[in-house]
Amino acid sequence: MNDTKHIxxxxxxxxxxxxxxxxxxxxxxxxxxGLFGHYRAANVLEQRSFPVVFQGPGSCEPCxxxxxxxxxxxxxxxxxxxxxxxxxxxxxxNDDKSADMEINRSFEWCMRCHQKxxxxxxxFPQVDAMEHLAKYKTELGxxxxxxxxxPHDPTPKNPGEVKAPATAxxxxxxx
Amino acid sequence: xKRRDFVKTGLGGVLTILIGKAGxxxxxxxxxxxxxxxYDWEQHEYAYLIDISKCIxxxxxxxACKRENNVPDNFVRTWVERYHVLDFDQTIVDCPPNxxxxxxxxxxxxxxxxxxxxxxxxxxxxxxxxCEQVCPVGAAYHxxxxxxxxxxxxxxxxxxxxxxxxxGCRFLHPVDHVASKCTWCYHRITKGLKPACVLACPRGARLxxxxxxxxDPVRKTLLETPVQVLRPDLxxxxxxxxxxxxxxxx
Numbered sequence: 001m002n003d004t005k006h007i008x009x010x011x012x013x014x015x016x017x018x019x020x021x022x023x024x025x026x027x028x029x030x031x032x033x034g035l036f037g038h039y040r041a042a043n044v045l046e047q048r049s050f051p052v053v054f055q056g057p058g059s060c061e062p063c064x065x066x067x068x069x070x071x072x073x074x075x076x077x078x079x080x081x082x083x084x085x086x087x088x089x090x091x092x093x094n095d096d097k098s099a100d101m102e103i104n105r106s107f108e109w110c111m112r113c114h115q116k117x118x119x120x121x122x123x124f125p126q127v128d129a130m131e132h133l134a135k136y137k138t139e140l141g142x143x144x145x146x147x148x149x150x151p152h153d154p155t156p157k158n159p160g161e162v163k164a165p166a167t168a169x170x171x172x173x174x175x
Numbered sequence: 176x177k178r179r180d181f182v183k184t185g186l187g188g189v190l191t192i193l194i195g196k197a198g199x200x201x202x203x204x205x206x207x208x209x210x211x212x213x214y215d216w217e218q219h220e221y222a223y224l225i226d227i228s229k230c231i232x233x234x235x236x237x238x239a240c241k242r243e244n245n246v247p248d249n250f251v252r253t254w255v256e257r258y259h260v261l262d263f264d265q266t267i268v269d270c271p272p273n274x275x276x277x278x279x280x281x282x283x284x285x286x287x288x289x290x291x292x293x294x295x296x297x298x299x300x301x302x303x304x305x306c307e308q309v310c311p312v313g314a315a316y317h318x319x320x321x322x323x324x325x326x327x328x329x330x331x332x333x334x335x336x337x338x339x340x341x342x343g344c345r346f347l348h349p350v351d352h353v354a355s356k357c358t359w360c361y362h363r364i365t366k367g368l369k370p371a372c373v374l375a376c377p378r379g380a381r382l383x384x385x386x387x388x389x390x391d392p393v394r395k396t397l398l399e400t401p402v403q404v405l406r407p408d409l410x411x412x413x414x415x416x417x418x419x420x421x422x423x424x425x
Contacts (some may be wrong), residue, residue, distance in 0.1 A: 053371065
């Protein structure tokens with residue numbers, strides 16, 4: 001039976017190869033790879049664990065209830081607080097105020113939505129700034145929109161009545 | 176090492192792997208006792224709906240996405256394009272490299288447009304995604320809810336998927352050197368929240384829904400209203416649907 005010896009050698013070699021492959025696999029293939037498909041299942045949980053940045057308007061209500069109600073009844077109710085301000089986490093840490101909230105009163109900021117653009121749907125309120133300001137005899141300034149419009153409730157209460165810019169800015173600061 | 180120790184270590188290793196696997200499988204169907212998280216990925220199938228006629232191009236979505244997902248400068252996971260159709264075969268497509276992050280200014284030559292509109296774009300989370308098919312290491316994959324994700328630990332940054340995506344939704348992260356893209360804010364939707372772009376949209380032009388929820392408004396719209404997808408000719412079966420999409424949009 002000496003003539004079968006080489007077969008056994010070959011068999012052992014193949015067996016050894018398989019063992020090396022299996023052991024190598026244990027080290028090189030991530031543990032949860034292939035559990036549900038051709039990917040690492042543990043990554044699904046990793047992706048889920050990222051921190052949530054935007055907390056939504058509801059998170060502002062506990063501290064700013066008055067302002068919240070004011071905004072909720074306005075034409076700007078569809079814009080969440082964190083759009084014009086900043087994400088919750090920049091202002092609150094461990095349920096306590098950690099820093100001042102960003103407030104953007106600039107003309108450019110209002111124009112981002114309300115500048116008259118051909119591509120904007122006609123039903124959306126847009127202004128040609130120069131025309132609009134000329135109509136109310138006001139000059140262009142950095143916070144000029146706030147003279148008549150409060151960002152939290154933009155509909156002017158007394159249309160036609162134009163407040164002096166200084167008074168309006170003061171009112172904006174202490175709502 | 177004695178033989179007994181060797182066997183012990185070996186068996187222990189195998190057991191840890193098996194338990195680890197079972198633990199993750201259990202956690203994914205909402206049985207994670209440690210965190211009390213009951214979210215079951217088999218109970219959801221997500222879809223995205225964009226209404227072009229409502230979009231005002233304020234690009235709050237682009238800004239919110241950047242902040243939510245810490246997207247690096249000069250790259251975007253979602254962006255807004257502007258189209259001015261002047262005449263047949265004469266369309267001005269405005270697609271700034273920063274995705275319109277800082278809003279749009281008036282376009283002088285666009286004043287004579289017969290129609291003009293904004294088109295928000297993002298990863299379509301295609302059912303038959305080309306990006307997933309070309310990935311050589313299994314880094315691009317589908318979750319059971321239909322979300323296409325990238326595993327940054329598996330990704331080798333070869334960029335095949337970036338080239339394969341016909342919608343241009345992927346990019347190579349300049350710091351991590353791995354592929355990156357919209358995840359539909361997977362960390363938010365699995366907690367029952369809306370993606371940041373949907374939350375940020377002041378016009379309700381972006382909607383996100385669950386097709387497995389019988390009362391979902393997006394599911395209802397998709398069933399009852401004619402909707403479109405981008406590049407249907409490619410048969411990628413996008414899961415971002417569009418209302419009032421124009422033929423000029425590619």
